[in-house]
Amino acid sequence: MTEVKKDLRYIRTRKSIMDAFMKISEKKDFKDITVKDITTEAMINRATFYYHFVDKYDLLEKVLSEVFLINLNDEIIKDYVLNEEVIVNLFLAITSFNSSLSSRCHNGYEETIARIIKEQLEIIFYKMLQRQSEGEERDRIASVMLSWGIYGAAIAWNKNSELPPEEYIKLVIPHLSSGFYKEPNKKD
Amino acid sequence: MTEVKKDLRYIRTRKSIMDAFMKISEKKDFKDITVKDITTEAMINRATFYYHFVDKYDLLEKVLSEVFLINLNDEIIKDYVLNEEVIVNLFLAITSFNSSLSSRCHNGYEETIARIIKEQLEIIFYKMLQRQSEGEERDRIASVMLSWGIYGAAIAWNKNSELPPEEYIKLVIPHLSSGFYKEPNKKD
DNA sequence: TCGAATATGTCGTATATACGATAAATGACT
DNA sequence: AGTCATTTATCGTATATACGACATATTCGA
Numbered sequence: 001m002t003e004v005k006k007d008l009r010y011i012r013t014r015k016s017i018m019d020a021f022m023k024i025s026e027k028k029d030f031k032d033i034t035v036k037d038i039t040t041e042a043m044i045n046r047a048t049f050y051y052h053f054v055d056k057y058d059l060l061e062k063v064l065s066e067v068f069l070i071n072l073n074d075e076i077i078k079d080y081v082l083n084e085e086v087i088v089n090l091f092l093a094i095t096s097f098n099s100s101l102s103s104r105c106h107n108g109y110e111e112t113i114a115r116i117i118k119e120q121l122e123i124i125f126y127k128m129l130q131r132q133s134e135g136e137e138r139d140r141i142a143s144v145m146l147s148w149g150i151y152g153a154a155i156a157w158n159k160n161s162e163l164p165p166e167e168y169i170k171l172v173i174p175h176l177s178s179g180f181y182k183e184p185n186k187k188d
Numbered sequence: 189m190t191e192v193k194k195d196l197r198y199i200r201t202r203k204s205i206m207d208a209f210m211k212i213s214e215k216k217d218f219k220d221i222t223v224k225d226i227t228t229e230a231m232i233n234r235a236t237f238y239y240h241f242v243d244k245y246d247l248l249e250k251v252l253s254e255v256f257l258i259n260l261n262d263e264i265i266k267d268y269v270l271n272e273e274v275i276v277n278l279f280l281a282i283t284s285f286n287s288s289l290s291s292r293c294h295n296g297y298e299e300t301i302a303r304i305i306k307e308q309l310e311i312i313f314y315k316m317l318q319r320q321s322e323g324e325e326r327d328r329i330a331s332v333m334l335s336w337g338i339y340g341a342a343i344a345w346n347k348n349s350e351l352p353p354e355e356y357i358k359l360v361i362p363h364l365s366s367g368f369y370k371e372p373n374k375k376d
Numbered sequence: 377t378c379g380a381a382t383a384t385g386t387c388g389t390a391t392a393t394a395c396g397a398t399a400a401a402t403g404a405c406t
Numbered sequence: 407a408g409t410c411a412t413t414t415a416t417c418g419t420a421t422a423t424a425c426g427a428c429a430t431a432t433t434c435g436a
Contacts, residue, residue: 008424009392012231016200034413043200045394050415196394197422222383233424238385 121147204230309335
């Protein structure tokens with residue numbers, strides 16, 4: 001389907017646009033970013049932007065869903081299973097998007113961002129859980145809870161914490177690895 | 189003359205090539221760098237490299253002479269005169285090329301590199317000295333001595349010192365600002 | 377020493393992108 | 407309200423670049 005372009009020019013330009021967008025996102029709120037900003041940073045013509053994306057919202061969707069699967073697929077999903085390192089890295093990936101996250105949600109686009117991120121997280125968690133699977137439906141639910149949980153933690157970190165994100169998320173790792181509470185009466 | 193191209197594609201691609209080259213230079217010795225290495229890193233076709241440069245030696249010359257005048261012209265030469273900050277920055281710029289510099293000089297290309305860098309340094313020093321000029325010929329000679337001196341210091345730093353380059357060069361700053369020796373009998 | 381791989385340059389053709397123009401939408405200021 | 411400036415989005419044409427093929431060098435291990 002959707003015709004995967006493999007012309008090097010296309011790939012490089014697409015990457016330039018996405019990199020530029022992410023760089024600008026670190027300083028500017030999403031709603032204040034113009035297509036001109038992006039094309040200037042990416043050193044491409046404005047018309048070329050529209051050759052690749054419908055508009056900046058389209059770009060946002062694709063950046064969010066691809067950056068996760070690119071940055072993380074390669075080094076993490078391939079042979080890793082769910083563990084501390086994975087969770088920390090995912091958390092860092094989310095918080096690095098603080099630009100879009102931290103802004104007031106008065107234009108209603110934050111929900112879309114949140115939705116996309118959580119969808120991607122869910123996909124990743126599900127893939128990883130299946131490697132050590134103990135039931136498909138259980139994995140599904142676990143993926144949902146983890147995606148919402150991690151994302152929520154990122155939001156909370158953004159609002160409150162002065163801790164570095166890495167330390168912040170590590171505080172809760174014990175609960176994720178060994179459970180949130182102790183079985184009251186367990187053999188052995 | 190030489191037809192300054194201003195097509196954005198040309199500019200972006202040229203920059204990509206130079207950035208890629210500098211990045212690779214930090215890890216690989218110049219003589220071990222292939223055109224393929226550069227084009228892969230820059231995400232461009234090999235043929236395109238030859239559209240921009242004759243060969244990797246041509247690229248080296250242009251990188252060396254432009255990087256100095258780009259990185260330094262903007263922030264330094266414009267309204268600055270010769271001072272501590274300028275000297276430190278120039279020194280850092282040179283040492284950051286340690287890749288090519290530090291290699292054994294058995295292919296004889298180090299001399300070319302040295303020549304180009306010194307030429308560029310001389311141009312920069314001369315421009316700066318002229319702002320506070322006390323004679324054209326004196327400025328010329330001073331530029332020559334400074335360019336050779338700074339460059340030599342960079343080479344020496346590379347061979348011997350464990351000091352950070354910034355500290356290293358700062359040790360000699362007093363001599364550059366106040367002279368290498370005291371006038372034996374000076375009025376006042 | 378000899379092949380076999382890898383690197384260098386060059387060329388013709390196809391295509392992604394630059395450029396400039398355009399119209400319409402949006403926003404800021406009086 | 408209206409104007410001015412900026413941004414969005416689309417178009418036709420020109421051009422820089424990708425691609426693949428090619429002939430030479432160069433490197434390197436058997």
